[in-house]
Amino acid sequence: MARITLDGIAHAYNGNPRSDKDYALKPLHHVWEQGMAYALLGPSGCGKTTLLNIISGLVIPSEGRLLFDKTDVTNLPTEQRNIAQVFQFPVIYDTMTVAENLAFPLKNRRLPKVVIEKRVAEIAEMLDLTRVLNRRARGLTADAKQKISLGRGLVRADVSAVLFDEPLTVIDPALKWELRSKLKAVHRALDLLMIYVTHDQIEALTFADKVVVMNDGKAVQIGTPADLFERPEHTFVGYFIGSPGMNLLPAKVSGSSALVEGAEIHLGAAYPALPKGGRIQIGVRPDYTMLTQSGGLPVQVRRIADLGRKRLAYVNLGAHQVVATVPPEMSSVAHQTRVTFDPAHTHVYVDDLRVAGAAA
Amino acid sequence: MTDKPFNNRAWFFVVPVLAFVLFSSIIPMMTVVNYSIQDTMGANNFFWNGDGWFRDLLNPSTEIGARFNDALFRTLAFSFAALAIEVPLGIAMALCLPRRGWGVGISLVVIALPMLIPWNVVGTIWQIFTRADIGLFGAAITGIGIHYNVTQDAVSAWVTIVVIDVWHWTPLVILLSYAGLRAIPDAYYQAARIDGASRWAVFVNIELPKLQKVLVIAVLLRFMQTFMIYTEPVVVTGGGPGSATTFLSIDLVKIALGQVDLGSAASMSLVYNLITLTVCWIFYTIMTQLERRRDA
Numbered sequence: 001m002a003r004i005t006l007d008g009i010a011h012a013y014n015g016n017p018r019s020d021k022d023y024a025l026k027p028l029h030h031v032w033e034q035g036m037a038y039a040l041l042g043p044s045g046c047g048k049t050t051l052l053n054i055i056s057g058l059v060i061p062s063e064g065r066l067l068f069d070k071t072d073v074t075n076l077p078t079e080q081r082n083i084a085q086v087f088q089f090p091v092i093y094d095t096m097t098v099a100e101n102l103a104f105p106l107k108n109r110r111l112p113k114v115v116i117e118k119r120v121a122e123i124a125e126m127l128d129l130t131r132v133l134n135r136r137a138r139g140l141t142a143d144a145k146q147k148i149s150l151g152r153g154l155v156r157a158d159v160s161a162v163l164f165d166e167p168l169t170v171i172d173p174a175l176k177w178e179l180r181s182k183l184k185a186v187h188r189a190l191d192l193l194m195i196y197v198t199h200d201q202i203e204a205l206t207f208a209d210k211v212v213v214m215n216d217g218k219a220v221q222i223g224t225p226a227d228l229f230e231r232p233e234h235t236f237v238g239y240f241i242g243s244p245g246m247n248l249l250p251a252k253v254s255g256s257s258a259l260v261e262g263a264e265i266h267l268g269a270a271y272p273a274l275p276k277g278g279r280i281q282i283g284v285r286p287d288y289t290m291l292t293q294s295g296g297l298p299v300q301v302r303r304i305a306d307l308g309r310k311r312l313a314y315v316n317l318g319a320h321q322v323v324a325t326v327p328p329e330m331s332s333v334a335h336q337t338r339v340t341f342d343p344a345h346t347h348v349y350v351d352d353l354r355v356a357g358a359a360a
Numbered sequence: 361m362t363d364k365p366f367n368n369r370a371w372f373f374v375v376p377v378l379a380f381v382l383f384s385s386i387i388p389m390m391t392v393v394n395y396s397i398q399d400t401m402g403a404n405n406f407f408w409n410g411d412g413w414f415r416d417l418l419n420p421s422t423e424i425g426a427r428f429n430d431a432l433f434r435t436l437a438f439s440f441a442a443l444a445i446e447v448p449l450g451i452a453m454a455l456c457l458p459r460r461g462w463g464v465g466i467s468l469v470v471i472a473l474p475m476l477i478p479w480n481v482v483g484t485i486w487q488i489f490t491r492a493d494i495g496l497f498g499a500a501i502t503g504i505g506i507h508y509n510v511t512q513d514a515v516s517a518w519v520t521i522v523v524i525d526v527w528h529w530t531p532l533v534i535l536l537s538y539a540g541l542r543a544i545p546d547a548y549y550q551a552a553r554i555d556g557a558s559r560w561a562v563f564v565n566i567e568l569p570k571l572q573k574v575l576v577i578a579v580l581l582r583f584m585q586t587f588m589i590y591t592e593p594v595v596v597t598g599g600g601p602g603s604a605t606t607f608l609s610i611d612l613v614k615i616a617l618g619q620v621d622l623g624s625a626a627s628m629s630l631v632y633n634l635i636t637l638t639v640c641w642i643f644y645t646i647m648t649q650l651e652r653r654r655d656a
Contacts, residue, residue, distance in 0.1 A: 058550050079556040091551040094569045104565075108556040152555060 002082075002160035004032040004055060004193065008064035011050055024050045026217045027063065032161070032195065037187050039208035040197045043240070047217040048197045052163050055195065056083045068160055084153020085163040089170055090145030092137040099124070099133040102151045109156075123155045126186060143175045147182070154186065161193040168203065180207060201241050213237050229285070230345070235352040238283045244312070247289055247322045251282045253348055256357070258282050261318035263297045268343035269357025278350040286312060286323040288342035291330060296340035299324075301333055315339060395626035413627035424615075424624050430603070431611040432635070438518075438607060439586040442525045446582055447575065449526065450533025455567070457538055468538070471531045483595025486524045490596070510597055514604035517597045521605055524592050529585065533578045540574035541567060576647045580640055587636055608632055 010027040020026065025047040032038060040048040053059040054066065057078035066074045073081055093101050099120055106116045124130045127147045132140060137148055146167055153162055164183075168176045184207065187194050198204050204211050205225040213221045213228060213236070220234040221227070232238035238246030252259040256270040260282065267282075274280065291299075291313050299315040304326065311326035313333060324339050348355050396413055398406040419425040457467050477485070490498040490510050501508045508516045544566065552562045590609040593599060599606035599614075606614075612632065616625030 056550075056554065058553070078550070078553040083554060085550070085554050087547040087551065089545065089547060091545075091547050093565045095565060104557070105555040108558065108561065149551070152551070 002068045002193065003034045004161060005067035006030045006032075006055075006064065007067060009051075009054060009061045009066060010063040011047075011054060011059060011061045013050075023217050025054070025061070028219055030212070030219065030222065032193055034193050035191045036209045037184075037194045037207060038196065039204035039211045040195060040214060041199065041201060041204040041211050041240075042214035043199055046214045048214050049165055050217075051214070052085075052165055052195065052197050055161070056085045056163050057081045082156065082158045082160045083163060084150070084156065084159045084161070085165065086146065086149045086153065086167045088166045090142055090149050092140075092145050092148050094136075094138040096137055097134050098129055098137050098140070098148055101137045101148050102129075102133075102155050105152055105156055119155050119157065123151045126154070126189065127151050127182065142170045143172070143179050146171060146179065150183075150186070154190065159192065161195060164194065164196040164198075166198055167196075168198075168200075176203075183207065201243070205241075213240065215240070231347070231354065232283065233354045235281065235283060235349050238285070238347075242285055242287075244286055244323045246283045246285050247324075248281045248283045248349070249317070249320055249322070251280055251348075253280055253282070258346075258348070261297065261320070265297065265341055265346070266343050267346055267348065267357065271348055271355060271357050274348070274355060275350055279352075281349045281352075282341075283347045283349055283354075284341045284345060286325055288345035289322060289324040290340050290342070291315075291324050291326050291333065292338050292340050293330075294338065296338040299337060299339045301335055301337060304333055392626045392629055395622045396630055399623050409623060413623040414631070417624065417627050417631060424628075427611060428608075428628060428631075431606055431608045434605070435587055435589075435607045435609075438522065438525075438589065439583055441522050442529075442586045443579060443582055445522065445526050446530045446533050447579060450530050450578065451537045451571065451575075453530070453534045454537035454541055455563070457534075459542070468535070471534055473531075474528050475531045477528070479591035480595055482524060482528050483592045486520065486592070487596045490520055512601050514601055517601060517605050520596060521589075521593050524596065525586060525589065528592070529582060532581065536574045536578045537571055540571040544570050572647075572651070576644070580643065583643070584636060584640065587639070 006028050008027050008029060009025065010023055011025040012022045013024050014022060028051070040051060042048050050059060054061045057073070057076060057080075060075060064074070065072055068081070093104060096104065102120045102123055103116045106119060111119075120133075121130070124133050127150065129144070129147060129151060132144065137145065140148070150162070150167075153159060167183075168179060171179055180203065183194070183196075186192075196204070196207050198207075205228075208225070210222060210224055211228055212219050213234075215234075215236045221232065221237045223231075223233075228237055228241045232241065232246060235246070235248055238248065249260050253267070253271050253274055255272065256267050257264050258267055265282075290296075291301075297317060299317045299322065302314045302316060302321075305312045305314065310328075313324045313326050315322050315324055315337075317339065322339065326333060348357065397409055397411070399409040399412070400406050416422045416424050417428050420429045453471075457471075458464055474482070487510075489495045490508075492498040492502045492509060498508060498510070507513065510517050510520050548566050548570075549562065552566060557565065588609055589607055590613070593605045593607060594610060597605045599610045603611075608628075609632075612625060612628055615621045615628065
């Protein structure tokens with residue numbers, strides 16, 4: 001039971017960072033609250049596993065302090081941190097039964113046998129492993145093995161956080177949902193801090209209360225799934241979250257209107273004082289970009305993708321490619337048509353960062 | 361069922377292999393079988409002897425039977441001693457090797473060096489090395505007052521032969537174990553750290569089980585080679601002092617080429633061969649059965 005504070009944590013694997021580029025993880029301040037479920041989301045190589053390993057103690061950060069509640073644990077070895085970690089590939093002890101696997105962390109800490117047995121029975125019950133307790137662990141399926149890995153973490157009563165490193169990678173798609181809801185149930189039952197690393201946005205958005213989107217060693221946005229969707233703070237978030245990602249168009253912004261491809265569009269807010277010289281873009285999600293017969297900007301339709309629930313149009317707006325939603329009432333789509341952007345959901349980005357507008 | 365095409369030309373693919381096996385194994389083997397059931401008075405006159413040679417060989421009260429018994433016991437003892445040292449030592453050294461960095465290549469090459477030296481050269485090196493007058497090891501150990509003489513003292517001879525084999529072939533066990541250890545994903549070690557496992561617990565619960573397959577190979581190879589050891593003892597001790605280091609292979613050569621006792625030698629080599637096969641088969645079966653039981 002703890003909150004975890006990252007105080008300027010940064011890491012460079014070669015140990016001697018000279019420029020920003022040398023950091024696998026750029027300096028980061030963040031507080032992970034007790035009882036919350038977080039997801040670390042980002043493409044491969046963005047530093048999310050590094051961050052996870054710093055928290056678990058497998059990597060000692062080159063800069064900054066790591067606090068569990070008020071205690072500085074930056075240089076404490078893993079085994080003294082009360083952390084549970086579930087890895088990408090199930091880690092089980094081949095020669096042991098499921099029960100022995102679950103008892104292993106407690107046995108290493110020399111707990112009395114009665115306590116161990118009771119605890120193992122509880123955790124097995126919670127993870128539906130009771131039936132296989134006396135089986136050899138290595139004969140089991142990947143999802144059962146992953147539950148054993150999780151169980152070995154949870155079996156310790158003093159565990160302050162559970163870390164997951166892409167735990168569903170090797171699980172059959174059909175079982176992913178089941179295992180993920182099991183994780184959610186465990187989270188609710190034990191009220192633990194959970195941090196979940198993934199590059200799958202659906203996994204992140206369905207699992208977590210808050211999602212940390214990472215790119216290139218930096219946490220670009222930390223927010224609820226709704227925040228990430230409605231107000232991406234960085235063009236990367238707009239592009240990475242949602243499928244397909246956000247439409248980004250270079251624009252000239254003055255006041256509460258923007259000039260895109262020679263046409264003026266209305267923004268939901270006023271931007272009286274944008275910094276000079278920056279690269280200005282507007283961003284609108286395809287969900288808020290509508291094809292229309294009249295008004296809006298002229299576009300050429302390249303193709304229509306029928307997703308069943310909705311239809312998406314891939315169109316050219318001048319030299320730029322835009323994805324738009326085809327309204328349900330539009331039965332046939334002409335090659336030359338028009339597109340509108342919902343002003344309330346049109347964001348302005350200067351050098352990839354969102355600028356908050358003033359009320360228009 | 362689809363009809364299988366029938367084409368006699370397919371034999372062309374099989375015949376080369378059959379011919380090769382015929383000349384490399386079956387014909388030499390059958391020659392030995394032929395000698396083992398006949399007796400000769402020379403001049404290429406052969407007489408049928410049935411299982412006579414085998415009876416003598418397996419009956420310890422006969423002269424040849426006693427010789428065979430002693431040599432077999434010595435060979436098994438040698439194999440056991442060599443394996444008992446080489447396997448634990450090999451694993452221990454593999455655990456000590458660096459996992460990454462520039463040290464990996466250097467240490468692997470240095471460790472592999474003894475394996476690259478031919479058997480008789482190894483024998484010669486050690487024969488000189490252990491001489492009490494000019495050999496570095498022999499002179500040093502005699503100098504500190506230990507009675508050590510490979511050609512006169514049975515204990516010295518035995519220790520030397522075992523040490524030579526350990527020096528020559530522990531590298532094989534090291535390399536196999538090292539490969540096995542490198543195949544263990546880092547996550548296992550990380551999980552063990554999180555679980556608070558001691559170094560010994562990591563070895564017993566992670567490393568040893570994961571090494572099991574390569575160790576089966578290592579033990580099989582080392583058993584076969586030690587059980588057939590010939591060159592090093594011949595060069596270093598000549599099978600002596602007395603017959604203290606006369607192993608099966610050495611005795612076989614003495615009987616076949618020294619005494620030209622073809623019948624005895626042939627029956628002996630067949631029994632020798634069968635023992636090697638049987639021991640390997642039993643060992644392999646036990647190991648694979650154990651593994652299957654663990655999976656169940």
